[in-house]
Amino acid sequence: MLAMKLNLTHFAGFNHVISLQIKETKITRLCHEKTALTVNGQFPGPTIYARKDDVVVVNVYNQGNKNITIHWHGVDQPRNPWSDGPEYITQCPIQPGANYTYTIIFTEEEGTLWWHAHSDFDRATVHGAIVIHPKRGSTYPYPKPHKEIPIILGEWWNVDVEQLVKEVQRTGGDVNISNANTINGQPGDLFPCSKDGTFRVAVEHGKTYLLRVINAGLTNEMFFGVAGHNLTVVGTDASYLKPFTVESIMIAPGQTMDVLLEADRATDGSCNSRYYMAARTFATNTNIDFDNTTATAILEYVDAPPSAGPPEFPNLPAITDIAAATAYTAQLRSLASVEHPVDVPTHVDEHMLVTIAVNVLPCGSGNETACTGPGNNRLAASLNNVSFGNPSIDILDAYYYSIRGVYEPDFPNRPPFVFNFTDPNLPQTFWPTKRATEVKVLEYGTVVEVVFQDTAILGAESHPMHLHGFSFYVVGTGFGNFDENKDPETYNLVDPPYQNTVAVPKAGWVAIRFRAANPGVWFMHCHFDRHLLWGMDTVFIVKDGKTPDAQVMRPPPNRPRC
Structure with missing residues (x-):
């Protein structure tokens, strides 16, 4: 009945129905508590899981204090702009106390995307991952990883982001920079009052992990790496790539990168058992203020003796290293296989x-x-x-x-x-x-x-x-x-x-x-x-x-x- 009502009968995937409740939540970061909009009380918000060709119906309830919309970033939404989400482009915003039902139609996407608020600066805290697995009966074009882990890079402001917008509108000036970069909503233990909340990833020697990296930041391109481990890049923006291995990646706001990490460090006590994941700003215009902080998370081998010293730190490019960013993006090439072909237009109208x-x-x-x-x-x-x-x-x-x-x-x-x-x-x-x-x-x-x-x-x-x-x-x-x-x-x-x-x-x-x-x-x-x-x-x-x-x-x- 739902498929008939929405004229979706020719989309063959499975239908899911989920609810997202936008509400104000008290969050403490950097020794500072503030009230911010969250989804289902989570920051970052919940991950949406689907398979290629699925249809996901999302009921969004605005229990917050301001107008808002939600965008499903990277989903083509064939013939369905009604559910795309940007305010005053494809819809009027959802007012406080109201709700709206979005229909997310997945077709060619396979990999990692994300969802976020598309109103004012609300996506600073209103965002989450979208994971699109291969359709049933098919698999990844690489060995199936032991575990998949969303890694959302973001930014944290101690002030209310709505006040940031109002101040810019009032003065006509620039936006005040964030107080910290974050990994999965946490700045990491290099910051005060942040050790207990630092995001941690438990790994076992010999297993491979898929990191689904998303840059949800509002203002910063980012370098990201994991100490002691190379990253094999296999996808971007829910499309497969020819695999290539690097020490770090550069990811722009809005982009996603799928990277494989092999837990290959020795666990006999001869190596450290803890390694920092780190994200640092890539700044191309140093004549304006920017957040030059480094966010960290910790990757820890659970099958190794505990290390007495601090985690190892990755070798990230310098904040202004344009050459490193250029060399990285030059390696992005579509897989272009029989199962995942390309269709590049050769004639331009x-x-x-x-x-x-x-x-x-x-x-x-x-x-x-x-x-x-x-x-x-x-x-x-x-x-x-x-x-x-x-x-x-x-x-x-x-x-x-x-x-x-x-x-x-x-x-x-x-x-x-x-x-x-x-x-x-x-x-x-x-x-x-x-x-x-x-x-x-x-x-x-x-x-x-x-x-x-x-x-x-x-x-x-x-x-x-x-x-x-x-x-x-x-x-x-x-x-x-x-x-x-x-x-x-x-x-x-x-x-x-x-x-x-x-x-x-x-x-x-x-x-x-x-x-x-x-x-x-x-x-x-x-x-x-x-x-x-x-x-x-x-x-x-x-x-x-x-x-x-x-x-x-x-x-x-x-x-x-x-």
Whole structure:
């Protein structure tokens, strides 16, 4: 009956129904107690388990004190933008005391994804892992691990994150940095009042463990490693990779990495029995404040004599080591096997060059010195010099019901003017942007290539760009200004990684390709939450195709109202 009501009869997987209760909970970290939003009283929230092709129905009850939405990060949601989650894009928020039912449709995803709040800065504490196992009768393309362990990298603020947002909106300045990076919600025993809560992993010699690493942080790319152990990377963003072995990984906000750890250290007392897992910020713009703390967890051999000394510490790259981050991401290549093939589009219908920038807008208070951004302006951000403004009702409803005046269908394919985008000495005349709600409309089936180009306006830096509704092939990347005549010759069209979030390098570019065969309204944005707040985002509207299975599903009942 449920499948018929939601028009899901052609999805063959098993249906699960679960409940998530959002409520205020007292949490103590760094000797400081505060009240924060959590899910089912947990921080991080519960892990959602499914198999490939399953459908999971999630009843979300907002028992908190503010509006909220939930996004299922990396799930394509075919024909079902109604359950994607970003506030004022595909839905109005769930108000306190109300509830909403999301339907998560898993199709091609297999591996690790995650869910999180998609409203204000709520995802600082409202998030959790999604584990998608192979469908019944199939298995991993690598030996089955002894145990699977979600490792969620995040950040902790002693203050209420809602106050962070209000302060930024009031002053127009930057967001105060977090007080600590975290692993599974804990900063680790290098911090005061944190020893007892430090996350611990018990292992046995000779067994292999699958670490499902998620960067749920709001502001930091991260290096992650485990002392004394190499990591074999086998997947990213719920897609398998050609395995490769490294000492540490670099993971951007929004991304997931599946890594195998072999517990191969001696247990006869000749080696330490405890080893730190550690996560450290990778900072590409040191001209702005950043959290330079190191979060730790402890991996401990339970079949070895206890060590008297402290755990060994991993050799992580330096905070500013761009070369290490670049070398790591260059090794990401799709598995491209018979069981897990790739389908890289070789013909492109629509080319887009999208510049990424931090900008300014007038303070707007009538007092030209009231804002604390550069030049007493208000900090903003843009794509192709358009700073996205959230409408008063969600874009999906406006599109589906043909409500006029909510958005303009004219997001540009190219920036309004061309200059040396990566020049570190750009004049202040490049600072301003414009605020608008502009979207890009695509015909069903269009093959799109987007080249993200970082700019040095108010400082070059890396940007984790995330696309809802699609995974995409990362066909090329480089430093400097993209050259449309030469750089496509360097593309990898054989086995590029298949991701939903890609780190655009500082003062560089990334090229992605996807086929717009998922009708609906789909958000695209930077996964640094301050940049999202400032307007570094836009929307793709993919029109319906000609057949019923190429058209948006009908909206579910009881959708939240603005």
